[in-house]
Amino acid sequence: MPKSAYATTRRRKPRTMVLAVTSVAVVSAVAVGGTYAAGLGPFARGAAGPDPAALAQARAFLADWAAGRLPxxxxxxxxxxxxxxxxxxxxAGLDIGKPTLTAAAPTExxxxxxxxxxxxxxxxxxxGTWTYTSKLPLRKQGDGSWKVDWTLSLVHPRLSGAKKFHLEREDTDAPEVTDRKGVALSGDTFPSLSPVLAQIDDGRGGTGPRGAIQLVDRATGKVERTEATFGKKTGRPSDQPSDRPVRTTLDATWQxxxxxxxxxxxxxxxxxxxALRIDNGEILAMANSPSSGFNRAVSGTYAPGSTWKIVTSSALLLKGAVAPADIVDCPKYLTVGKEFHNVETSEHRNATFLKDFTESCNTAFISLRGKLGDQELGAVASMYFGVGQEWHVGIPSYDGSVPAPHDETEKAASMIGQGRVQANPLIMASVTATAVSGTFHQPSxxxxxRNTTTTTPLPQKVVTQLRAMMRATVTDGTARVLSDLPGGVGAKTGTAEVAEGEPNNGWLAAHRGNVAVACVVEQGVTGGGSAGPVVRNLLAAVPTDPS
Known part of the structure; x- marks a missing residue:
């Protein structure tokens, strides 16, 4: 079957002169969390109404598609x-990485x-990300099983025997870029910046490569409509001549x-x-492994795991639903539609909420879900932390999602940064900076x-409590890997389940002085054991705040 049968990639020269056209490699494996987004995995919820077997088959199909298990x-x-x-x-034809597929309520x-x-x-x-909605039709088979009733339109409602899609790229030259002090930055010197530099806003109102997904008539090749465009004009006022290097907020030493x-x-x-500055959100360093390809740091979509307990704790502390010294038991297991457990099935009987935070107790946090309304966690994330609002970082970014839970099982999962909660290291570094300063600053x-976000400062009492809890996580909790560092480091670890049978992702978010850092290691098993050493080595290598 030819690649052009359902989608194609085509490049065209931009309307303005460009000096070179660079090819873009097809990159696999990007957004993590497809299984949860599709409703599978350890936090699957029970079905009601239509046959649960039909719903299970639909979710399994979406999960396999999202994970690249196409057979x-x-x-x-x-x-x-x-x-x-x-x-x-x-x-392949549209240069799509790993999608995120989120199922809605079924209809019969x-x-x-x-x-x-x-x-x-x-x-x-x-x-960037192309977002659309579609439907999976399922039909009961003669043996009583359910199958997805295959049709082209389930992939996209406009895909058909007469219409297909193609991706048209309009590449532009990457501008010359320097760090905050004028030090030249390049992909040769700083490999992790390779996918970033071409996306930098050049000060002339454009942001890196541009392109569009178009619907095309198969017979004539005529473009019927444009489904999505990328790299639109940003409207950022030019503060420098176009022939001068673009000065970024990055710091070559930190990078x-x-x-x-x-x-x-x-x-x-x-x-x-x-890594970013706490006082103004300026990004100091952004690194990816592998260093080329997809920019996971700002465009990845991950379940943040227990690092999200910074936001959950904020929501609980804001309304006085719990205090650090309150007893909130931490049993090994807690059943809310399914059985939840702590990492390594640990337990801390008669633990305080502070202890629950420092030891990252899932069951304790889940037991407090009734203290928050269904919309409340998402509202706090947006109102105080800017998560889910549109950020104008200077490069394309994914800015987070905290949807209202469908049921109690999903609500339980969201309390510990699972379910359909999604973030990335940029978001969690910003969350950390906001938690310990009280004020959200749009990362840049x-x-x-432009800044179109609207947020409210956290009360000083809550900030003081969060700082103390994060510090205790380093001195007495799961982030002890950072305990030998000077500077009053505070942190929160995270272990995020991705799919049953696959190793967990490891997270760690930390702050020291005027710097906040967040790191994720896919299949790192635990945050303290995988992301912890990475953050420790970074902070040890640069012991002072940036000027």
Missing amino acids: NAAGRTTRPATAQGVLRNFT AEGDTVSVPFTAKMPITDL AAAEKALASGAHGKNASLV ITRGN
Whole structure:
């Protein structure tokens, strides 16, 4: 089956003169969390209404598609060979990495059919995310099982035998870029910046590579409509002539240390980190492993795991639902639709809430879910931390999502940064900075970006409590890997489940002085054991705050 059958990539020269056109490699494996987004994994919820077996099959199909297990996904359809070819060519033709597929409530149609709506977030390499909605039709088979009733339109409602998609790229030259002090930055010197530099806002109102996904008539090649555009004009006022280098907020010293820490500490695993200034949100360093390809640090979509307990604790402390000294028991297991447990099934009987935080007790946090309304965690994340609002960083970014839970099981999962809560190192570094300063500052890699966020400062009492809890996590809790560092370091570890049978992602978010750092190591198993050494090495290498 030819690649052009369902989607194609085509480049065109921009309307303005460019000096070079660079090819973009198809990159696999980007957004983590497809299984949870599709409703599977350790936090699957029970079904009501339509046959649970139909819903399970739909979620399994979405999970396999999201994870790139295309033969498995196709095997869940009525036309496996056709389905596998279409899914493969759709992904490759549009330079799509690993999508995030979120199922909505199913509907039951006539006879033995069920329809499951879903939202697709398709990350287009080096450009951004294409988001759309579609539906999965399912039909009961003669043996009583359920299959996805294959049709082109389930991939996208406008994909058909007469219409296909292609990706048209309009590449622009990457501008010359310097750090905050004028030190030249390049992908040769700083490999992790390779996917970043081409995306930097050049001060002329554009942001890096541009492109569009277009719907095309198969017979004539005529463009019927544009589905999505990337790299639109930003409207950022130019503060420098276009022939001068673009000065970023990055710090060459921090960037070099971040790259070295990640290269030595990630042990070949996919990983990323961000370091930023607490007082103004300026990004000091951004590193990825591997260093080329997808910019996981700002565009990845991950379950943040227990680092999210910074936000959950904020929500609980804000309304006085709990205090650090209150007893909140931490049993090994807690059942809320499914059985939740702590890492290594640990328990801390008669623990205080402070102890629950420092030891990252899932069951204790889940037991407090009734203290928060269904919309409250998302509201606090947005109102105080800016999560889920639109950020203008200076490069394309994913700015987080905290949807209202569908049921108590999903609400329990969201309390510990699982379920459908999604973030990345940029978001968690910003969350840390906000928690310990009380004020959200839109992260930025260039100066003068628009700021359309609206947030409220955290009360000083809550800030003081959060700082004390994060400090105790270093001195007496799961972030002891940082305990020998000077400077009153505070932190929160995280272990995020991705899918049953796969190793957990490891997280660590920390602050010291005027710097906040967040790191994720995919399949790192634990935060303290994987992300912890990376952050420690970074902070040890640069012992002073940036000027």
